[in-house]
Amino acid sequence: MLTIHGREMQFCDGMTRRSFLKIGGLAMGGLSLPEVLQAQSASGNPSSDKALIMIFLSGGAPHQDMYDLKMDAPVEIRGEFQPISTSVPGIHICEHLPRMAGMMQDLVPIRSIVGSVGRHDAFQCMTGRNVAQQPQGGWPSIGATVSSLHGNKYPEIPAFVGLSPKMKTAGWGDPGQPGFLGAAHGAFRPNGDAQQDMVLKDITLDRLSDRKTLLTSFDRFRREADSTGVITGLDAFQEQALGILTSSRLADALDLEQEDPRTRAGYGSSSPEPAGYGDAGPLMGDYLLTARRLIESGVRVVTLAYGRWDWHGRPHGTNFENARDHLPNLDQAVTSLLTDLKQRGMEKDVSVVVWGEFGRTPKINKNGGRDHWPQVSSALLAGGGIRTGQVIGATNRLGEYATERPVHFQEVFATLYRNLGIHTNEATVTDLNGRPRYLVDHNLHKPIPELV
């Protein structure tokens, strides 16, 4: 619950301190915001500009129709798309990703992601872990881990924001859980379950774009709160909670009306409607733009789900009809984000990863779809200071399995942590039994040497 009622608050005439503090409740696993902040204060707070944007392709994207086309495969495997050359000689990707092709010097397609456990959710992409045999409390996601290790960059800005909206298939809308690190390190979710409860006076989060109304509301709230003298009576964490709730920094980051309309338009489609048949995320260019703005404001990790990639075929559209729909949108949104980061000098600090939970079957099924294929998948990496303009790994002629340089999910995580300034051979987080836990399986997975 996060409700700030305007006139009804009336601090000076009877509302109790306890009821006032209810406004500090956040969608962070039931802790009030002051409790969250209190817990976070125990974290280290190294000032770091390193950040991560994770774009989760909910449902599992077809590796062989994006970065690893199989033109020598028989027609029942090859698919409908043609490869195009890219700005890096020798690297070819799908014809429906022309903008990525044009900036391949800044990208790294990994064609050999292995180790998927085949679950139809975001868990492995958010944690790098298998959902089976988790420690008590569960594995924390990378966002929660970074929140724990680095803390908030600014008191009023959460370290970890999940932009995924609520979805019918809940596992696809998972922004990454805090696991045994506790709710204090859960994602702040402006588009999630909290949305309906987040009321500032008469303003809901879906109206945050109405800057004028928003600012008026904040100003009035601050005036009312200050005039009561209540704030001075609160302890530091409660004051900090109020800071977040009334922070113009956070509100500004979420307010896309402040963005140059041309920049916003450059990110492409921004329909909030779920893509495909309604159980997953939208193709929302605004999410990527918001992610950039949140990172600029001091957020360390932003996760978001983009589209619906579980393309089993007709009557819900063939794999290729859906790909013609999704790929140009993804192409535009991701390249706009990367261009934007570069223009702002953020590309060395901000890592971007684009991936899903598994690949798709080499053989096209009778409905024109491709089914689940955990054996191998692709990912796209950019930014974070990695060596770009190269492809990592390869699959066999039919796209069935990795033949060169298999890259485990945890190697990607080790690379991302490294980009964030966290060394996975040293850093640990403490589980509920007091046992230190490495962030990836220790001595088993390391940052991808070709990239670092």
Next chain:
Amino acid sequence: MPIPSSVRTQTNDNAIYSVTFSPNGQVLAWGSLDNRIKLWESKTGKLIHILYGHGDGVASVAYSPDGATLVSGGLDKQIRLWDPTTGIQKAALSGHGEYITAATFSHDGSTIISASYDSTVRIWNANDYLPQATLSGHAGPVFSVACSPTGDTLVSGGLDQTAIIWDYDQRTKRHQISGHTKPIECVGYSNTGQTIATGSGDGSIRLWDVQSGALLQKRSRHPTGVKCLQFSNDGKWLATGGNDATVRLWQLPALVERHILKGHSNTVYDVSFSPDNQWLASASFDRDMHLWKIT
């Protein structure tokens, strides 16, 4: 016919699966993968109603001959009947065991004909909504069904690469037509009811004589498959839409390709002539509906 031009594009938030004009030509209805049906003023593009009810994509929309009812077939296995004036649902018909791919009225509006992935064609009473018959004969999902304007036959086509011409009164099979080498995606009757057209994933369009079941014409121009077709109401033209994102206009009876209408960027799922044959609406997985001026 002068070169047709697209005069209006309307973009939806999701793929558009079906489109049709009302019998008086004043309303355009479309059904979408977003589970909704939208009704528009055909002249202005002004939204009239959004019809909510289906729990999955709307594969098919069709008006009754008097325009008083709209029938929709959903991937939620439901047939729904709507009052297009108020937008209120009148009835929901259950019975199909799998996705419904097509639903339409008979020539006189007395029955509703539906087709489904459950391999059957079903006939429903349009007054009391009770099932009248289940036609079994396809060896797999049925993708399309049409009713003759003369009321004596139905035609259906499906995954088994055959089209079946059914006797409407007897509910029996008259002909089972073979020849396509991939699933038949779409079927339709000419205005006289003497000819049917079939379109297939094999890229061919074929015209058949209803009486004899004999092949009359065959053309292969949509290289990656034909998805939809409709005869014009004056019997002079056939419109087809394909996986190649084109709409093609064919002159009848010789089935001569006269125009290729480009503008879509994904499979064209449905085409519909206006009752006066002045306009053609095309709907696509690319989320767009184009309205083309064709005469």
